[in-house]
Amino acid sequence: MTYEFERKQRLAILGGGPGGFEAALSGAQLGADVTLVERVGVGGSAVITDVVPSKTLIATAEATNAIGEAADLGVQFFTRGENGRPVRPQIAVNLKAVNDRLLRLARQQSEDMRAQLTRARVRIVQGEGRLDGPSRIVVSTGHGRGATTFDEIEADTVVVSVGARPRELDTAKPDGQRILTWTQLYTLDTVPEHLIVVGSGVTGAEFASAYTALGSHVTLISSRDQVLPGEDADAARVIEDVFTRNGMDVLELARAATVERTADGVVAALTDGRRIEGSHCLMAVGSIPNTEGIGLEEAGIQLTATGHVRVNRVARTSVPNVYAAGDCSDFLPLASVASMQGRTAVFHAMGDAVTPIELRNVTSNIFTQPEIATVGWTQKQIEDGIAQGEIYKMPLASNPRAKMMGIRDGFVKIFARTGSGTVIGGVIVAPKASELVFPLALAVEHRLTVDQVARAFTVYPSLSGSIADAARAMHIVN
Known part of the structure; x- marks a missing residue:
């Protein structure tokens, strides 16, 4: 046998x-x-x-921002000076320990x-x-x-x-010390005094946001007319407003011709003749x-x-x-x-x-501060007639929990199929938008209507309540 x-x-x-x-x-x-x-x-x-090191760095940047913005909530940090009077301490980042x-x-x-x-x-x-x-x-x-x-x-x-x-350019060759790719940033022992970021896509925007929070002066060179080209225009506008409000220099419609190392830093020569001097340069020009x-x-x-x-x-x-x-x-x-x-x-x-x-069911997130989370069809696709849908946008500042937390920037935007009210997409701009977008991802994946989303109970007060509120505002009258 x-x-x-x-x-x-x-x-x-x-x-x-x-x-x-x-x-x-x-x-x-x-x-x-x-x-x-x-x-x-x-x-x-x-x-x-x-992903793991960059998002860990961003978590540190978020903590730094939280400390800096605590005064808006009535939390103040002081030490006693030699004369006994209170002195407000500076926030210090030990980048070597972070890395x-x-x-x-x-x-x-x-x-x-x-x-x-x-x-x-x-x-x-x-x-x-x-x-x-x-x-x-x-x-x-x-x-x-x-x-x-x-x-x-x-x-x-x-x-x-x-x-x-990381994609490397012959005219801006990374040396791992002053001209860096995103994989080389973690060798730095101190926060760059002036970081030039070439490229305003997801990687460039995330690191520009993080290093601004960590204390660098950042110049972001964007070859397009907005940061985060290709992303939701309203979301990109919010992020750019936050960037500039926090002291970042955003150079739009600018292209770096060369980046060269100097004796104590770097210089980026733009195609329009301008020269930007900095201490370090991050090349974020794709992969x-x-x-x-x-x-x-x-x-x-x-x-x-x-x-x-x-x-x-x-x-x-x-x-x-x-x-x-x-x-x-x-x-x-x-x-x-x-x-x-x-x-x-x-x-x-x-x-x-x-x-x-x-x-179309893939959820993505950009880890700037605030974050941008998206799922499904985009507003541009709806406006171009590729998808048939209605658009509703709710500012996050109107949310009770957002007011309590001192959140000023952001919104919830939902796209629903014309007629049926089926959720076909959405955008959330908020702190931890990556956590908030999951209900919209479920709605897109399982073809839920705005009325079905609105019928789910949300905690009061909560940021997720804005999702239900936006869905409720899109009620389909039978």
Whole structure:
């Protein structure tokens, strides 16, 4: 008598960022034989040099702002001077301690994720990986005295999740000391006296906001007529007003031609002839996918003109058994999207139930102060006739809890389908908007109407009450 045993499906993942991590966990959950190849550490750049450290820095900046604004709520900080009279102390930021903490938290998060994979029986291979055809990954690892060994991993399904890196310009080459990318900021020991930020997209705006709160004088160079181009115009206007009110110099319709290091700082030369001198410069001019030289095109995988991997809504590439997740794909570059792509890819590859990713349901957040959270269709798409909807905007300053907290800036905006009142999108500008937007995300995902949202009880007083109030104002008369 002979027995036949079904072989476990072999899953190989190249890159251990949010997409690769979730793909590995999902594969292990479904019983696959999973191998994860990672170059720098589990969590990838998102955990080690990007999302985790940057949002930790921003949390410190928020604490600094809270202390500075406490006087508006009647809380005052004083010490006694030599003459016994009260002296108001200055807020001091120990940037070295801040950076040491955030890097420690990033390492700990990476180690926690690695331990989670180990418990799930995922094999982790440290090294440089590349595809050798659509069903094999070759990994080079260094072992003792510079020797290089190669590990070949055969797979039935491959998930590519190699992420992206900061884009660098030849005319403004980062040196890691004065001219910096966002991955290099954490080497600074002191708060920059004058930080020039080139690029007013999400990354540039977030760091400009944070370093202003930490005590830097910030000059933000924007090549467009507003900060955060492509975002909700009302939201961008609020953020720019806050920036300028807090002392930031915002240069619109300005483009940096070169950034050069001087004896004690940097100078940015603009294309209109102006020269901006500062102590440091952050280059926030986009990112480049880490897809070159790893055998993708040789394996038959289609890339875009920018080097991103073309994927469909289940993260599948042009090669049936190869999937891609995260910033290396041509989908939305968010950690949450990468995680969803990783799970979706593995579920699809292994025949489990899967719901194709709908980009319009993705919730995103910009961690400025205040934050901007968005979901669903945009106001511009409604105004351009791409989507049919009604728009209602409620200032946050009218909310009782906001008044108690001294919040002056922000709003809740809801978009509802004309006729049916189905919620199709929304924007929230508020402190912790990332936490407030979830009800709108649920409404968009499950096609709730404004009346259904309004019928849910909210705490009084609460900032979330503004969501119910805005929904109530859009009541559909039957």
